[in-house]
Amino acid sequence: MEEDHISGLPDDLLGEIISLLPTKSGARTQLLSRRWRPLWRRSAPLNLNRTAAAVSRILSAHPGPARRASLGFICFIPDMDTWFRSPSLANLQELEFAYMMRCPGGGGTMHRLPPSALLRFAPTLRVALFRSCQFPDLAAPPLPPNFPRLKRLAFHRLSDDSLRTLISACTVLETLSLGRVAFHRLCICSQTLRSISVYAPMDTKLGIVTSRELVIEDTPCLERLLPFYPDSTTGPSAIQVIWAPKLKMLGLLSQDISALNLGRTVFQKMIAVKLMTKMLTVKTLALDSVGPNLDAVVDLLRCFLAWISSMSLNYDSLDPVECLELHLKEVVLKNYSGKRRPHIDFARFFILNAKVLKELEIGFLNKQTDKWACYQRRRLQVENRASRDARIELKSNLPTKFTHNRHIHDLSMADPFEKSFVNR
Known part of the structure; x- marks a missing residue:
């Protein structure tokens, strides 16, 4: 009989392996031996999209510590702070939190995220997804928590100052998703970010402020910049990339972007104004072309995969675009x-x-x-x-x-x- 080497691994590593399995496969690991039974109970996600009484019962009965938890509620519940302090959620690594409705009579105002959701789990969180809730003001005293392990972050509704404070507190952050985030000029600096997405649709009924200028100032590891549905009324209506030497993927780009600055190359409404910077690292380009505007697309191909000084309305084999010829x-x-x-x-x-x-x-x-x-x-x-x-x-x-x-x-x-x- 072959020796079981896997069961000899530390609990933390085994829990990590189980958490990556599909739910049914993870549950079956309990059949392997008694050694695996408590590992599944700790590694299985806690889906707490229930009534307040049910959530309290589940947390009281769970042996803990849970690895992942998902909480979705209709509105703010006073018991939330107690739940976030539950022993069963000690050392939580993945948290998903969302409200299903906005404040009644509040003109579309979203309920605030309980501060304990950030403060208690800051040292251990690796993944944090917050939707349809307002963050506390992280730029105001007391000092915000540090997130030394957080690699993936997604949220809605956060002020410019709070966002900059939060990013600076995440020293290993790799992916950042911004949804319905309103800003006039948002500058992002991060030594570790590899992927950024921005989604800011206009919601006239709720009076959501539009997003204006997104500046990628210093992101040496950034590979993906994904502004979804950018235009002049939702945002970002202007995008500036100052330093992203590893950028591989860019899009959606739209003619409604009033200004797109890539280094020293400038586009206005997808039309090249100045072609000065080569973006040879970009391999995937997603465009929302209304028309479609072929001239604008050819200009973009010249910028991203090769730069040539002149541009003709009809493609001329005597003035080739290297992208079309070779790439x-x-x-x-x-x-x-x-x-x-x-x-x-x-x-x-x-x-x-x-x-x-x-x-x-x-x-x-x-x-x-x-x-x-x-x-x-x-x-x-x-x-x-x-x-x-x-x-x-x-x-x-x-x-x-x-x-x-x-x-x-x-x-x-x-x-x-x-x-x-x-x-x-």
Whole structure:
């Protein structure tokens, strides 16, 4: 009989392994031996989306310490502070907290997050997801807590000063998600951040303040900058990247962004004003192109994958874009109509000019016949494609919001957008 080496590992390491398993697989580990039974009870997530009485009973009965907890409530409950101080939540590593409704008669005001949710778990939290709640003012005295282990942070509604204070207190933070965050000018400096997403939709009924200028000031490790649905009314309407030498992924970029500064390169409403900085590290670019504006896209390709001083309205082989000649291997287009001439010209441009293209996926919303698909392939001149190895596919796809993509901060995935663009 082979010796069991796994059971000899420390409890903390075994708990970490179990927490990464699907729930059913994690529960089955209790069958391995008595040694594993308490490990599952501690590692299983506590989903406390229940009534106040039920939450109190669950926390009283749980042997603790729990590794993960999810709490969702309709409104603020006085017992919350007691729950967050429960012995069963000692050394909590992952916390998800959300209110399901806003304050009654408060003009859309959100309930505040209990301070104990931050203070008690600050030394041990690795993942913190806060939704539909207002943070306490971290910039005001007393001094805010430090989060020495926090790697993933997501929240709604936080002031500029509190956000800067919070980021400075997270010394190993890798991913940051900002939802419905209102700011006039937000500067982000972090030596460890690898992924940032910003989602700030306009909600006129609730009077949410729009977000204006996002400045990526000093982020030497940043790989992903993801401003979802940026425009002039929601935000950020202006984006400035000063120092992000490892940036690999950028988007969604929209013509509603009034100003996009990438080093010394300047775009206004997606139109290049000054092309001075090469962004050769960017490998994935997501665009929300209304029109679509082919000239603007060509300018962006010149900036991110190669810089060439001049630009022609129609692609000229005597003035090549290095991206199209040597680098561009995959293109995904959404919401293709097949009727509008600009859509056809846009798709055909890449078919006829991308010389190392491996795959072009064209997503259309309505169900179409095989006859329609054959007609589109003729209009797109697929047989004349520049890359003979390119696979051109037309696929039916459903509208997908990038903000609902749970893979977007999965740093192990080279392209998390692939699950958002087109159904595979």
